[in-house]
Amino acid sequence: MKLLLIHSDFIEYEVKDKAIKQPEETTIKKGRLDEALTAFTAVEKIDEKSPSQSVKQTADEIIKTAEQLKVKNIMLYPYAHLSSNLASPKKAQEILIEIEYELKQNNYNVKRSPFGWYKSFKISCKGHPLSELSREIVPVDEESESLKKERKLSSYWNILTEDGQLLDIGKFNFEGHENLRKFSFYEKEKSRAVKQEPAHVKLMQKLEIADYEPASDGGNMRFYPKGRFIKKLIEEYVTKRVVEYGGLEVETPIMYDMDHPTLSKYLQRFPARQYQVESDKRNFFLRFAACFGQFLMAHDATISYKNLPLKIYELTRYSFRREQSGELTGLRRLRAFTMPDVHAMVSDLEMAMSEFKVRFDLCLSVLNDIGIENDDIEMALRTTRDFYEKNKNFLIDLVKKFKKPILIEMWDERIFYFILKFEFNFVDMSDKASALSTDQIDIENGERYDIKFTDKNGTQNHPLILHCSPSGAIERVIYALLEKEAMKMNKGQKPMLPLWLSPTHIRFIPVDNKFIKDCEEYVNVLKNISELYHIRSDIDDREESVSRKIRDAEKEWIPVIIVIGEKEKTGKKFTPRFRAVSIGDSNKSYSINELFELIKSQIKGFPQATSPLPTYLSKRPKFK
RNA sequence: GCCGCUGUGGCUUAGAGGCAUAGCGAUUCCUUGGUAAGGAAUAGGUCGAGGGUUCAAUUCCCUCCAGCGGCUCCA
Numbered sequence: 001m002k003l004l005l006i007h008s009d010f011i012e013y014e015v016k017d018k019a020i021k022q023p024e025e026t027t028i029k030k031g032r033l034d035e036a037l038t039a040f041t042a043v044e045k046i047d048e049k050s051p052s053q054s055v056k057q058t059a060d061e062i063i064k065t066a067e068q069l070k071v072k073n074i075m076l077y078p079y080a081h082l083s084s085n086l087a088s089p090k091k092a093q094e095i096l097i098e099i100e101y102e103l104k105q106n107n108y109n110v111k112r113s114p115f116g117w118y119k120s121f122k123i124s125c126k127g128h129p130l131s132e133l134s135r136e137i138v139p140v141d142e143e144s145e146s147l148k149k150e151r152k153l154s155s156y157w158n159i160l161t162e163d164g165q166l167l168d169i170g171k172f173n174f175e176g177h178e179n180l181r182k183f184s185f186y187e188k189e190k191s192r193a194v195k196q197e198p199a200h201v202k203l204m205q206k207l208e209i210a211d212y213e214p215a216s217d218g219g220n221m222r223f224y225p226k227g228r229f230i231k232k233l234i235e236e237y238v239t240k241r242v243v244e245y246g247g248l249e250v251e252t253p254i255m256y257d258m259d260h261p262t263l264s265k266y267l268q269r270f271p272a273r274q275y276q277v278e279s280d281k282r283n284f285f286l287r288f289a290a291c292f293g294q295f296l297m298a299h300d301a302t303i304s305y306k307n308l309p310l311k312i313y314e315l316t317r318y319s320f321r322r323e324q325s326g327e328l329t330g331l332r333r334l335r336a337f338t339m340p341d342v343h344a345m346v347s348d349l350e351m352a353m354s355e356f357k358v359r360f361d362l363c364l365s366v367l368n369d370i371g372i373e374n375d376d377i378e379m380a381l382r383t384t385r386d387f388y389e390k391n392k393n394f395l396i397d398l399v400k401k402f403k404k405p406i407l408i409e410m411w412d413e414r415i416f417y418f419i420l421k422f423e424f425n426f427v428d429m430s431d432k433a434s435a436l437s438t439d440q441i442d443i444e445n446g447e448r449y450d451i452k453f454t455d456k457n458g459t460q461n462h463p464l465i466l467h468c469s470p471s472g473a474i475e476r477v478i479y480a481l482l483e484k485e486a487m488k489m490n491k492g493q494k495p496m497l498p499l500w501l502s503p504t505h506i507r508f509i510p511v512d513n514k515f516i517k518d519c520e521e522y523v524n525v526l527k528n529i530s531e532l533y534h535i536r537s538d539i540d541d542r543e544e545s546v547s548r549k550i551r552d553a554e555k556e557w558i559p560v561i562i563v564i565g566e567k568e569k570t571g572k573k574f575t576p577r578f579r580a581v582s583i584g585d586s587n588k589s590y591s592i593n594e595l596f597e598l599i600k601s602q603i604k605g606f607p608q609a610t611s612p613l614p615t616y617l618s619k620r621p622k623f624k
Numbered sequence: 625g626c627c628g629c630u631g632u633g634g635c636u637u638a639g640a641g642g643c644a645u646a647g648c649g650a651u652u653c654c655u656u657g658g659u660a661a662g663g664a665a666u667a668g669g670u671c672g673a674g675g676g677u678u679c680a681a682u683u684c685c686c687u688c689c690a691g692c693g694g695c696u697c698c699a
Contacts, residue, residue, distance in 0.1 A: 197692055205635090214672090214690060266699090273699080288699080324625050324697060325690095333698075416699070435698085511658050544661090551660035563659055577659070622634070622649070 001047050001058050001095075001138075002082035004040040005065050006123060007131035011038045011075045013113050013121035019080075020089050023116025033111050036073035037066050038123060041099075042082035043092035045283070046138060051095050057137045058095075059102035065133060066108065076100055076112040077121075082134075085283060089116060157188045160381070161405045164396045169407075177405060179427040183378040184407045186433045199429050199486030200479050201330040203495075207557065208623045209478065210331060219328040219335030221475070224623040226503045229612035231338070231474055233501055234370060236607040238340045238471045239315055241366050245358070247313030247342045252293020254318065255284035262449055263292060275320050275335075286320035290341035291467065295449040298345060303453040305347055308463065309355050310453075313342040319473075331479035332434055338474040345451065345463035352441045352464045353394055359468050360398055360422065363437035366470045367424060369606075371498040372480055377424040377436065379406040384414050398422065417444035418467075426476075428483040429490070436472035436480060441465075496557050496579050500606035503613065505599050506537040506576070507558045509549045511565035516541050518569050523615055525592050533600045536611040541618050550577070559583055560599070 012032035039062050047054035066074060078096060080086055087095070093115045103110045113119060125131055159172040159180070169188060174181035204210045209227035213220055223231060243249060255277055256263055267274070267285065274285035287293070294312045303310060318336040327333055344359070346352045367377065379402045381395060388395065388410055399406050421440035425433045445451075446462035453463055471477050485495035499505065506526070508519035519539040526535045540549040546563060553561045561577040568574055573589040584590070584598050613620055 201692090212691075218690080273697095321698085326625070326627095326693095326695080327697060329692085509659080512656060514656090543656090545655095546658055548661055549659090554660055561659080565658055567658085575659095624635075 001044055001054055001136070002042040003058065003061060003133075003135040003137065004079065004082060005062070005133040005135065006038045006040070007069050007071065007126045008036055008038050008075075009124035009126060010034045011036055011077070011121065011123045013077070013119045015114060016118045016120060018116065019118045020116040022089075024093060024114045026114040026117075028114070031075075031111055031113055033073045033075045033109075035071060036075050037062070037069060037071045038075040038077055040077050040079035040082060041096065042078075042080055043087040043095050044083050045085050045087055047095055048087050048091050051091065051098070054137065055095055055098040055102055059099050059106070061135050061137060062099075062103060063106055063108070069131075072107075073109045074103055074111070076103070076110060078113065078115045084278070156385070156410045157184065158408050158410070159184070159405050160395065160399055160408045162396070162400050162403065164392070164399075166408070172405070180378050180405060180407065182427050182431045183380070183425055183433045186427075186431060187380070187407060187409070196430055198330050198332060198432075198479075198483065200332070200482035203482045203486060204331060204478070205624050206555075207482075209482075210475075211624065217335060218325050219323060219333070221331065221334065221336075225612045227478075229503050229609070230478060230497070230501050233607045233609060234471070234474050234477055235315055235317075235338065235340075237370065237500075238366060238474070239313075240607065241362065241369075242311075242313045242340065242342050242470060245311065245342075245362050246309075247311045249313045249315075250294065250297060252290065252297065252314060253287075254316075254320075255286050256292050258283045258285050262296075266448065273322050275322055287316065288319055288321045289467075290314040290316045290319065290339065291343070291445070294341075294343050295445060295451060295465075298343075298451045299449050303345065303451075303463075305453055305455045308345060308347050308453060309351060309466075310345040310463075311342055312345075313340070315340045331475040331482075332428075332432070334473070334475055337476070340469055340471055340474070342468050342470065344466040344468070345446070345453065346466065347453065347455065347461070347463060349441075349464065352466060353391070355466055356420070356439060356441060357398070359439050359466065359470070360401065363424060363439065363468070363470045364401070367437055370471065370477060370481070371501075372426065372436065372477070372484070374403060376480070376484055377426055378433070379404075380423045380425060381406060381408045382418075382421040382423075383408070383410055384419060385410045385412055387419050418442050424472075426480040426483070428480075429487055434472075434476060434479070436476060437468075437470055438472065439466055439468035442467055494579055496559060499559055499583065499599065500603040502557070502559050503536065503611060504538050504556070504558050505535050505603075506560040506562060506595065507553045507556075508537060508539045509546060509553070509561065509563045510539070510541070511546055511563060513541075515564045515569065519564050520615075522564070522592055526596060527610075529593070529596050530600070532608065533596075533603065534608045534610050535596055535599050536609075538611060538613070538615050538617065541616045554579075560595070 010032060013030070015026065015029045062074060076096060076099060086092065096112060096115060100110050100112045157169045159167045159169060161167070169184055207226065208224040209230060210221045210223045213222040239249065258264060258267060274288060277284045277286065294314060298312065315338065317338045319339045320336050323333055323335055328335065344355050346355055368374070418440040422438065423435040424437040425435050427433050442465040446465050451463055452460045455461055481497065489495050508522060510516050510519050516539060523537045523539060526537050540553065542549065550561060557579065559579045560583065562574045573591055574595065575589050576584065576586065578584040578586045583602065590598065
């Protein structure tokens with residue numbers, strides 16, 4: 001529904017010719033209203049999907065404005081030209097009549113100009129700031145509203161311990177489980193102790209990782225070379241792990257037809273959350289997950305029980321969710337994000353559960369390897385009471401794998417499409433919790449998308465589907481890594497990115513220009529020593545003092561800093577500044593080969609890439 | 625989306641109804657260096673955008689945009 005509201009001294013119209021085949025029958029050819037709020041309206045396709053919601057929301061919006069302006073007269077004026085995606089005339093007329101009725105119920109003096117006619121009209125707009133307003137109304141589906149209410153009413157929050165005790169949140173002793181306490185209360189009470197801006201925002205800018213892009217929509221970030229590099233490596237790593245697990249990597253479109261029979265039903269539940277794209281006469285929405293493409297692909301595939309579990313994987317760049325503007329922050333919550341998404345089609349619940357376990361291990365291992373350890377995350381399970389009772393030991397086994405108590409939310413009845421879901425949540429310095437890895441057992445969409453596999457007996461069945469993101473959104477992983485380092489800084493420790501993600505491993509600092517040549521030689525030795533492992537080294541060739549260059553390198557979180565002068569040149573040994581004792585010993589000397597081995601041993605198994613920036617610092621622009 | 629706060633060169637910031645501050649960074653020059661800032665000069669501004677009040681607005685008022693905090697939300 002599109003609305004154009006005009007606070008007018010008067011509005012008058014006169015009916016001329018038919019605009020559509022069967023316009024509204026009317027005997028009144030002229031109408032006028034003084035001191036009125038004129039509401040030009042265009043009923044749109046989307047309003048047809050939940051007309052009663054549309055009526056209610058539109059009436060509410062008009063009433064709100066009328067109250068502000070203190071007017072009692074309302075002219076409801078159909079004006080098709082406000083939208084290029086109109087509802088059918090019949091529906092539109094019905095909706096307008098309903099709105100008129102609704103407004104009259106609220107004691108407004110309402111006139112409605114007849115539908116489907118060309119009319120001449122005169123209007124006098126008052127011209128003050130509030131006198132001209134346009135509004136777009138997207139009806140919120142009533143069913144989903146009620147579902148949400150129901151969910152809130154009947155969900156139970158508990159803590160499940162490793163030894164299988166199920167305790168009420170209020171009764172659990174959170175001593176030694178500070179983050180679980182924060183996470184639990186964040187989830188249940190939405191309460192927050194600390195109120196400050198997230199620490200990673202400054203860091204992502206200072207380190208030239210990512211930044212806001214004012215020329216785009218909110219939550220669509222720009223990534224600088226270093227950020228793109230880090231993001232790419234994480235993407236590659238997650239993909240590698242999923243492919244090893246057996247995921248078949250695919251690529252699917254980012255936009256889908258809103259009127260596609262299978263998708264539209266699913267979409268109706270969340271109508272306000274997508275970006276929409278128009279192309280000729282069709283309307284598309286930008287995907288908010290990888291499900292659509294993969295399910296449609298699976299729908300057309302011939303699948304035998306022998307193929308199960310069938311794992312399909314895509315790294316979506318991007319998935320889009322039009323989160324409310326007030327909810328967007330830094331890299332934590334975005335409108336465009338990169339999501340690894342691996343589905344597994346399984347034959348039955350038994351296979352689903354055994355696969356769930358495999359993927360649980362995968363998620364935990366992926367996060368750990370990226371640099372987010374068990375101590376950094378809290379686990380949540382969400383399920384039905386029934387599933388819990390029947391599979392208690394299965395769930396407790398998961399808690400044992402996680403090695404600390406978890407939050408469990410239960411419903412009396414299944415409300416969503418899944419019966420079991422787990423999440424690993426990161427709790428940041430502001431006590432906000434964000435989900436990283438997740439997996440769920442979906443028992444609805446196999447049928448909804450009509451995906452079929454043939455079983456031993458030759459009969460066709462719908463599979464159950466597991467939805468998993470082993471790491472969560474890649475941007476959010478970066479957020480978590482940065483927040484983790486910010487916490488370290490708070491404790492007076494040096495922050496650092498994991499070695500495999502550092503854009504520069506070794507910074508060479510010549511004490512004099514004449515040693516630049518030697519630095520080049522070392523960089524080349526490191527480059528050529530192996531084709532498999534890339535040690536990323538660079539040279540600070542700027543006209544600055546040595547201590548200045550060291551300071552800048554430290555500010556850039558460079559893991560290994562080496563000053564090159566006469567001593568190094570002749571001795572062929574270096575005494576680097578290691579950012580952490582875990583990398584190396586700053587009191588010892590290393591040859592170039594020893595350095596290579598040292599770093600190699602720590603980046604083995606991770607994606608390898610050469611530096612994203614010029615070797616010489618003098619060649620690098622400052623992006624921030 | 626709602627309520628509140630904020631918006632001054634690339635960055636951090638001072639200021640106030642009447643010539644717009646400084647530091648960092650950049651550029652040029654000097655310095656030719658040994659483990660967290662060597663020195664000097666120069667350039668760089670529609671004071672977030674649009675409208676209004678005023679002789680005069682970056683400053684006051686309104687609208688919009690963006691960021692932050694809270695609410696809501698997170699399929």
